Amino acid sequence: MITRKSSLPVLLGLTLVLTACDQPKTTGPGYQSAVPGKAVVTVDGTSISEPVFESFAAAQGLSPATAENREARQKLAEQLTDLELLAQDAARQKLDQDPEMASSLLAQYYTTMAGLAVQHYTTDHPLTEEQIQAAYADWVNTLPKTEYHARHILVKDEATAQAILEKLDQGADFAELAAEHSLDPSKSEGGDLGWFTPDQMVEPFSAAVIALKAGETAEAPVQTDFGWHVVRLDETREAEIPKLDEARDTVTNHANNKQIEDYLAELRKNAKVKVDKKIIAGDKPVESKT
Template sequence: MLRSHKLVLFACAAILGAQVSAFAADEDKVVATVGNLEIRQSELDMAVGNLDPQLAQLPDEQKRVAALSGAIDVKLLANNAVGEGIEKSDEYKRRMQFIGDRELHNLYFKKYVVDAVTDADVKARYDKEVAALPKQEELRARHILVKTEEEAKAIIADLDAGKDFIELAKEKSTDPNKSEGGDLGFFSKGRMVPEFEEAAFAMPVGSYSKTPVQTQFGFHVIKVEEKRDVAPPTFEEVQQQVRQLVMRDKYLELITKAKEASKIDIKDEALKAGYDAVNAQQP
């Protein structure tokens, strides 16, 4: 339900890396000059967004310093490149075409996916996913763990005679949780070893096992305290994951419509086969 599609993660990373803070024109101040060239706040913000992931973990002020240092280096060598006329080369023009297309993609993505997803969209998708979840039972149980079947049978006899399960657990159990009366808390299927789980889920609430339950750990006497349906994750816990799920669907919808409106002709047969295989895997 909550897995994010790689396409969306890639696109989000591109957006975040390219996004500029919302400065008004008069607030886009000059933060540094390099000769007669200016570095403005908006450029610094973009440089911060494009920091290497390791540098991105730095405190904010250190990130700004690292980004400014990088921006100054870029200005210096870019100025030298212009002095040599590199901006007129075919290689530069090809690179700028590629970068321009990528940034247009990012801005379109931001407009029709990132900014288009509302809190109401996310909540509606969460409600839909939760409603579709299959019911799953969990239970709370206690146990007393001993080494031999004879010890376990003796404990069951004590319980039959009216002795308290919690006190017997504190006295007899070899499990580290004996001080809590053998309390295992709530668990759902798949959390315990199969023999223990099968016995516990078959027992009614309030009952204890009438025969010892053997597992790789020894012999158990189990008591079931409570059963209930597993609660789904709260909206607050998974809100961001659900938002990415909605964004993924919006993105795929945009891409599908764009592909249907254009003829895509891949000349290389190997590339075409790979492209078709990748697209066939998309939801």
């Protein structure tokens, strides 16, 4: 007898993919009126309309329909049938009324609705070229103005680092000591770290580099989470600032984020918000003893 191959792994995978994509998992009685259209699948009187089907199909790269994806779209219809059957059975058992499950569904609702609000706002308020140029100017002001070319020798303890500093004071070659003692891959390059900006290094290290003049070695070892560093600054140069055309995507993202921050600030200003800090902190009321 030929039996139908289990679609459970595919079905579970479909629900995970669609959850990640914020796609609807079922038609859901509360949303059917919002998605009218010809019924693609009907399960016990509940229809999965064409717009809903195409939403799922798009999430899998199966829209629009072609001769090549016809079989895959048919399998998708079977998977959606299974989803609807499971959803209806869950509703019959009132599983969605379980407090934990209801909280999970509500969290998904918040995330989806918030995403829709942001999408709608950005669509209705497209960025102008003037806004992008202003955002570019603001972004440029946040960029480091100087690049540094430095070397270091990384060791596991302060005593070893101090001993290396003493050898340098006696005229030893920095690159040779790096090759001999450093725990960092840069040891093969004499400890050379190449050019970098301060934000690319951990703060204690970058602070030590910034304090040096070209050709100087830090008088004391620098401690970071990686170990102890003997640091030398070779040279500095003015950082190259990307042109707007080169940084347009980054700048546009910054501008969009700023726009959403302003949008949220306006919503907050017009809303009454109360926060229970005790619940957030995990404080629970003490039960009185009778």
